[in-house]
Amino acid sequence: MTREYPIYDAETAPAEAKPLLEGVISAYGFIPNSLGVMAASPPVLEAYLSLSALLEKTTLTDRERFVVMLAASRAAECAYCVPAVSTLAKMQGAPAGIVERIRDERPLDDPRLEALRRLATRMVRKQGRVSEEDIGEFVASGHTHPQVFEVLLISLTKLLAIYVNHAVGTPLDEAFQPERWTAVA
Template structure:
């Protein structure tokens, strides 16, 4: 396996320093996927801009964003991203039972979160070829037409981080390590 440099703001190309500094300020560390994306300033800056719009201009609440991003990580079998978004989801108020269900690849009991997770996974698994009934089920849970498309933004953002982490397989940060996840995860339930 090839080893990729895990950049910090100090080691990154000038074009990648700004996003890494902002992420370090927000999290207290540079998330590994971002440090890896800094190997391509175009990738890191595209991710950073898209995520800024998703978070700052999107209509999903913090808990819904994390359910979407965690569902993406599980669907993409990204071990680093599942662990990272488990930490973020719990910090953003997602019920632990919802987090565990998603990590197991199951549908959460919470109806709204179930609809969001199911629709998100379907978009990934079917590469956007979802059926009208799937869109209707998503909207029946209280989501809007605009949010149908906003899920696509989350899927695209996750593709950048999940694929980067899947390619390079970075170590988990100390804060993320307690949420380690392996493909095929199950609590045995």
């Protein structure tokens, strides 16, 4: 249990959340604690899963989406999301060097990936108030104006999980422990 919130599984969750959690098990093989906590409010869990599914429809590649998710998690200093996204990124074949550089807030060698990292970081830290210069720099790296909105969608989706985790102090799953991360003060 986290603070006052239980971590639900497919058997203990509210009825409306059970099929959603069963889908999570089918996709991941387990229910991450963050999603188990979200199950307390089935509409929140459904919103997060629906937004996550929409990310696949963006023009960004899997690797580019992971860069944005990890950069947003790092910028928001989420001790749950940074290890979770790091683990998933590595499982999807992201080079460890890219993951470590984002976790350490160091620039990436690939200019397109670095532009994604910077824009996602700025979006989160500036609460969406990125400047014309920020957008110009992003587009100059080879990205498009519509992809600015895609970075926003990915960041927004991640922020829903980040805010849930910050609010309830979601404990890190065993599966994510090897990527444990603590914000540097």
